[in-house]
Amino acid sequence: DAGVTQSPTHLIKTRGQHVTLRCSPISGHKSVSWYQQVLGQGPQFIFQYYEKEERGRGNFPDRFSARQFPNYSSELNVNALLLGDSALYLCASRAVGSGRMGMSTDTQYFGPGTRLTVL
Amino acid sequence: AQTVTQSQPEMSVQEAETVTLSCTYDTSENNYYLFWYKQPPSRQMILVIRQEAYKQQNATENRFSVNFQKAAKSFSLKISDSQLGDTAMYFCAYADRGSTLGRLYFGRGTQLTVWP
Known part of the structure; x- marks a missing residue:
């Protein structure tokens, strides 16, 4: 079975542009979370979605938005890009309720990330 | 707010030896x-081990084990028989229980x- 997938792998944008990052959760996982990891630091929570509704938001400006689709995939959008938005963006999915054998319902499983560079 | 502190920016160990990584956290939750997650140079975040706070028994996964001291809010990771493939960034992480979602x-x- 496929793990969490993210696209694109790498992205280069210029200041002021808009970017959309995509995430597909593990099959059967209904919760998706987004994290920003700046070089040399631990990931910082941005958003959490469950059943297509936002259920949590970290300390990020309104330039950051996200949504979840009926198939539980998710998009993270960032408007008016700043140099400081350069980071690795990680998506994680989590089973809620009965998890598949071998997968905890209380554990987030991460995708490979999208590396965003803002010039 | 919950905080997680890792006081050792860098550690090194010789192959086959044992190493312990430290982590403390702050929470008012019970x-x-x-x-513990591992992030090798590929940047893929990989789960190493998890511990539920209400369980007194320390979690173990093959060569990886934890020393969970709830009163001291300490959660260290011990890696036995270290291997070259263990080279990575290791992150300690906390999540509230009870919420169906958590962060x-x-x-x-x-x-x-x-x-x-």
């Missing part, structure tokens, strides 16, 4: 989860290097 709070990480 029920929660603690995790992870990460420390700043410890870069572990295993040398031959």
Whole structure:
């Protein structure tokens, strides 16, 4: 079975542009979370979605938005890009309720990330 | 707010030796989860081990084990028989229990290097 997938792998944008990052959760996982990891630091929570509704938001400006689709995939959008938005963006999915054998319902499983560079 | 502190920015160990990575956290909650994630140069975040706070028994996964001291809010990771492939950044993370969703709070990480 496929793990969490993210696209694109790498992205280069210029200041002021808009970017959309995509995430597909593990099959059967209904919760998706987004994290920003700046070089040399631990990931910082941005958003959490469950059943297509936002259920949590970290300390990020309104330039950051996200949504979840009926198939539980998710998009993270960032408007008016700043140099400081350069980071690795990680998506994680989590089973809620009965998890598949071998997968905890209380554990987030991460995708490979999208590396965003803002010039 | 929950915080996670990793006081060792870098650690190194010789292959086949044992190393312990430290982590402390702060929370007012009684029920929660603690995790160690590994992030190799590929940047893929990989779960190493998890601990449920209401369980007194320390979690173990093959060569990886934890020393969970709830009163001291300490959660260290011991890696036995270190292998070259263990070289990675290790993150300690915390999540509240009870919420159906949860969010992870990460420390700043410890870069572990295993040398031959």
